[in-house]
Amino acid sequence: MAKFAEADARMFRNVFVCRRCKTKRKAPVLSVLAGLIPCRNCGTRKLRVKRKK
Numbered sequence: 001m002a003k004f005a006e007a008d009a010r011m012f013r014n015v016f017v018c019r020r021c022k023t024k025r026k027a028p029v030l031s032v033l034a035g036l037i038p039c040r041n042c043g044t045r046k047l048r049v050k051r052k053k
């Protein structure tokens, strides 16, 4: 399958994954980097960017 940078960005740019419980969370990048977005499931603010599959 061809890879499109645009589609890639759309799918992954605003998606973060909780480091503790692996819950996916969609949020604006800046808010996450500023620590404003807690995990929906466990409440931790340690989110990582979703990358790779």
Ligand SMILES: [Zn+2]
Binding pocket: 018, 019, 020, 021, 022, 023, 039, 040, 041, 042, 043, 044
């Ligand atoms: Zn969590």
